[in-house]
Amino acid sequence: MDIRVQDAPFDLGAEANAFAAKQSGMGALVTFTGIVRDLNDGGLDAMKIEHYPGMTEKAIEKIAAEALSRWNLGDILVIHRYGRLQPDEVIMMVATSAPHRADAFQGAEFLMDFLKSRAPFWKKEVGGDSVDWVAARDEDEDALSRW
Amino acid sequence: MDVLYFAWVRERVGHPKDRVETGAATVRELVNELREKEERYAAAFADLDALRVAVDQELADFDAPLNGVREVAFFPPMTGG
Numbered sequence: 001m002d003i004r005v006q007d008a009p010f011d012l013g014a015e016a017n018a019f020a021a022k023q024s025g026m027g028a029l030v031t032f033t034g035i036v037r038d039l040n041d042g043g044l045d046a047m048k049i050e051h052y053p054g055m056t057e058k059a060i061e062k063i064a065a066e067a068l069s070r071w072n073l074g075d076i077l078v079i080h081r082y083g084r085l086q087p088d089e090v091i092m093m094v095a096t097s098a099p100h101r102a103d104a105f106q107g108a109e110f111l112m113d114f115l116k117s118r119a120p121f122w123k124k125e126v127g128g129d130s131v132d133w134v135a136a137r138d139e140d141e142d143a144l145s146r147w
Numbered sequence: 148m149d150v151l152y153f154a155w156v157r158e159r160v161g162h163p164k165d166r167v168e169t170g171a172a173t174v175r176e177l178v179n180e181l182r183e184k185e186e187r188y189a190a191a192f193a194d195l196d197a198l199r200v201a202v203d204q205e206l207a208d209f210d211a212p213l214n215g216v217r218e219v220a221f222f223p224p225m226t227g228g
Binding site: 034050052054055058059080091092112115116117118119120121122123124133134135136141 | 151153154155201204205206220222223224225226227228
């Protein structure tokens with residue numbers, strides 16, 4: 001697995017291609033990308049993402065190891081940014097490879113569900129005069145129970 | 148031990164980290180000690196349902212023992228992805 005927590009932007013296409021090039025015998029490759037959304041109709045200036053250095057990497061590794069143990073996956077890539085991001089910037093990506101697509105899809109969904117609520121990141125929306133921490137949603141917590 | 152604060156917990160407390168000497172046996176006892184320190188700590192720890200805790204960088208609950216623990220962190224529910 002390849003886990004990266006960084007403030008620098010990354011090239012989604014280049015990362016997906018590099019991940020694909022490392023695989024062999026994998027018939028399926030799934031990627032998911034999270035992007036900064038402006039929910040306030042032009043009112044969002046930036047999203048600030050804070051994390052817990054040290055724990056973040058460990059938490060993601062644990063989630064990825066769990067995914068590898070549950071599905072027939074070849075490999076996992078997770079890149080998650082922190083710091084100040086503009087609307088439409090890429091926040092994070094996951095990629096999974098597997099012999100068959102069901103494992104690749106489910107593994108990626110599992111990773112996303114747990115990254116949302118079990119990896120120590122916190123988002124703050126900055127827009128105009130308002131600065132608000134993004135509240136965790138009950139649906140995101142509920143999503144964990146299906147696994 | 149080191150006590151770390153993240154997101155709005157850090158903002159309410161006013162700084163990211165405290166070094167504390169404590170005899171607290173559990174996270175809950177540590178929280179009660181912190182609440183006694185100053186009003187801003189009492190405000191940060193007013194509602195434990197709104198908080199999560201990690202003990203030595205692993206998610207834990209408020210009844211987790213602190214024996215031998217080096218680092219405790221308090222933060223709101225996580226919003227990654």
